[in-house]
Amino acid sequence: MILRIVIILVAINLIIKIGNKIINKFVDKQVKSKLSFSLDPQKAITIGEVLKSVLKYTVYLVGVALMFYDVFAKIPVALASAGGFAIGLGAQSLVKDLINGFFLLFEDQYGVGDHVTISNFSGIVESMGIRTTVLRDFTGDLHLIPNGSILEVTNHSRGDIRFIVDVDIAYEENIDQATNLIKSVNEAFEEKHKDKLRGHIEVLGVISLNPSGITIRVVGRAKPLSQWEMERELRKEIKEALTRAGIEIPYPKTYIVNK
Known part of the structure; x- marks a missing residue:
């Protein structure tokens, strides 16, 4: 059991590192590309950050499931149902963050490097994940904003x-x-x-x-x-x-x- 957990943890870190390198290569290729059908640099960087976020969450979830597969298999059905219900209630905010993050990306409301105002925070978007947006204001403070709480966005970087x-x-x-x-x-x-x-x-x-x-x-x-x-x-x-x-x-x- 312990050996399997150690192997899975090593595999998780290895997969994330390799995946991030592949994503970085893709982003660099898009940024340097002069082809008409390639992504513009800002869009490529934003999508790269989102892909890294998706990779991280996916690998962690699969890894946890594999590590505790035996434990989950021995849990009684009634207890598993109650636990699943409790987890479902707790995961509502997570699902909201994921869905809103998808729409923020799909609608291209802002991207990495944009100067934006979100709620009471104003600054430069440092990274954009599938669950959170990281914003650094002009005093140097870093704000981690859940995507599900983003209702209004003012983008100061679109247009002159x-x-x-x-x-x-x-x-x-x-x-x-x-x-x-x-x-x-x-x-x-x-x-x-x-x-x-x-x-x-x-x-x-x-x-x-x-x-x-x-x-x-x-x-x-x-x-x-x-x-x-x-x-x-x-x-x-x-x-x-x-x-x-x-x-x-x-x-x-x-x-x-x-x-």
């Missing part, structure tokens, strides 16, 4: 993402001069980051009048997950251009009047 840069200038400055300067910065920025930008960066114009200055809004679109980098870089380059041109950015001032 808008970013906004608001530029404040003092009331004393010429609005048209500042706008033209920003447009020239945008043109140079587009050429520099054309691999991450989508379309042209637009200057919407004055959007608000503040106590010490006015706000000019600049809007662009970038590929998913690069919008924050584009926003930071563009804000920096506009600030440097305004400084070189002598266009003042508003700040609190105190005037002392002697009477």
Whole structure:
């Protein structure tokens, strides 16, 4: 009995390792393939993670059944029926996770590497199994979310993402001069980051009048997950251009009047 359990455990680990290597080879082949009928890289990686999950659960279930086959065979029918009923009740959430996981994959709601919001959690999908989705947020925390509890998903990685840069200038400055300067910065920025930008960066114009200055809004679109980098870089380059041109950015001032 003990020898059989040891042999089965070794076989389980061996099968899972070999299976994972085969799945990884399949995923790598799909990622590198340039054929029109091959899967796109993200889809291939997602399916690979799901296949690994299916393999693991299947091998473990079969292994446990083989290890305790003699024990199960000697259990009375009435006791086995009661036990099966109890296991069935406990397995409802597992079945729900499996079914919902299948639909999440089938409907392509998200994949590995996507930036998503699930319930109260937002982050990058690290892996997607047949029972759980693993999400890492931007603070580094890892969230394991049962697929059965996923009711609403917001996918931030499908389509281009808008970013906004608001530029404040003092009331004393010429609005048209500042706008033209920003447009020239945008043109140079587009050429520099054309691999991450989508379309042209637009200057919407004055959007608000503040106590010490006015706000000019600049809007662009970038590929998913690069919008924050584009926003930071563009804000920096506009600030440097305004400084070189002598266009003042508003700040609190105190005037002392002697009477």
